[in-house]
Amino acid sequence: MHCLECGAPLSRLDNGHLLECSGLTVQEYAIRHQLPLDMILHSDQINLPDHIDNYTGPTARPTETARQVLLGLRWAGLLQEHDGFVDVAGEIRRLDLLLWIQEHLVDYGFQFHQDYEYRADTHRVVAKNFLRAPMRNLVHDWAMPEPPPAFLGALAVYVAQRAEWHAGYLFMAFSRSIYAETVREELVRNHQIHCEILDAADNGGEALLRTRSLADGEKLLDLLQEQLQEMPTAWERFQADTPTASVTKELVFDSAHFITDHPAKCSNLHGGRYVLQVEVTGRIDPITGCVVDYGYLKRVVNHLIIERFDHHHLNYAAEELAWRSSTEMLCVFIWEQLIGYLPGLSSLRLYETTSSWCDYQGRSLAEQQAQGAEPVLYPFRGESEQMARRQRLIQRSGKPRVAACSIS
Ligand SMILES: [Zn+2]
Structure with missing residues (x-):
């Protein structure tokens, strides 16, 4: 055979030759020339x-x-x-x-x-x-290194390997929750950087941290920039100007519901199969080749939405849906649940039947953090202003009539 890099005649290809002639390993050579490894390697390799x-x-x-x-x-x-x-x-x-x-x-x-x-x-x-x-x-x-190694150096190595950058937030999955706690506490105490522990990404006992705000994410990257720039393929994961793409996961749930005060059949308790499509948009990570891992997307939606709704009565599955479990209200509710885990969330589509569906694009995580709960979901929360108006109306319309009706 001949080496496709340098043309030299060879009895076999190995890393000894390849690294010297092209700087490639056998696996990279196989990818570059679209050859299966089976065809390149001898059985004794x-x-x-x-x-x-x-x-x-x-x-x-x-x-x-x-x-x-x-x-x-x-x-x-x-x-x-x-x-x-x-x-x-x-x-x-x-x-x-x-x-x-x-x-x-x-x-x-x-x-x-x-x-x-x-x-x-x-x-x-x-x-x-x-x-x-x-x-x-x-x-x-191994067990308890003494003295403990410097925190930021270890964190930079961790971030280079495992952290992901989504819509301005850094996501960090740790192999054990004690590590996540240590990193979170150290970042607050010594660097005033806040992180949230997210509980939905159960993946073999891993614990997940997300920087709390856009400012926290930026601050953390600034803090680690110099060290990340020394590590090959590390800094580009957070900064490279790569194309943007959208990915969608579809999940289904079977649920019952009724619509209060609905003029037609929907006021009856009935069941159906809902199809939920969750779309996330972001830049392609040049090292993973992905916007977001489909497995993570599925785990999060399963844990936060499907487990809650599937084979449940939607009106009683969440207080926000007790009055109106319409596709529109469901979408708003689902968005509010997911955005902290998927800040790149760009669209939801929810089918109630094959011919009826709702599309929704909600608030960014930063907007949700600044504005608080979405008011459309809480018409019965009884804000003090609303309660005062109710009392005025009751007084004007006359309490005795209400009492008389209930007696007769
Ligand atoms: Zn060669």
Whole structure:
């Protein structure tokens, strides 16, 4: 075969040749030339065993930076323990970030791997990028590193790996809720940056933080900008001028309802299948290639809306809907529930039947925060002004008649 990069005749392609001739790994070469890995690799390059003897002990006492990087990776849930090893999971679009991390973790003895595995279930060879070190090299900084590594350095590593930027808000999913709490408290105490803990994104015990306001998001990025700019592929995720796209998830729920004072059949209790389409608009993250993860979108809508409405009576599923569970009021209610979790929310479409539906575009999260509850949802809340008017009207129309009617 010939190398498609440099034309050299080769008995086989491997990272030794490719990195030297083009700077590419085998997996990147495969993507660039649209070749399946199965066609490029020899069988003795696939499913290679690994042994702990291939690794040496820590080469020096790990630097403070190394300890910060390790803590950031732990918050991100990217450290995996198995068979006496610790792996740092990577992916091909963030290869340079993985290599940057290796450079900073080198004192722990981490080695870079691009391993190729044959998957019997899909009959494909797949590549995996990760760093690996023996667990014994990390024991001193594993459980409770003393002294604790500097907060901002660890946070920058975490943000580079896991944070997402949606409509001016930073979303941060942590592998454990204790990490989310630590980061939230530290940001308020030392940097006056506020974050909310969101409870709807249950994803294997992860905890989710969102910067509270547009100002908090900007402040946090400003705080980390210098450190993020040093990490390959990190800063561009938050700043690159990429195209905007809209993504939509459709979910259904079966519910009963009636419409109070409706002049036709809708005043009767009846059931139906509602189809809800949730559209989110935003810039495409250049590293994930997505506006928002469909899995997250589905989890949030399921947790906040579908679980509440499906096989329930809409008039009693939420106080806001007791009087009017029309598609319009449902849309306003749903929007108000979702916007904090999906600040890129751009449109809702709700079908009550295949031929009747409502489209709605509501307020931005910043507007909701500034204006408070949407008044159309609370006509019976009994504001003091409204109650005073009611009392005046009752007095004028005469209480005795009301009393006389109730007696007869
Ligand atoms: Zn070559």
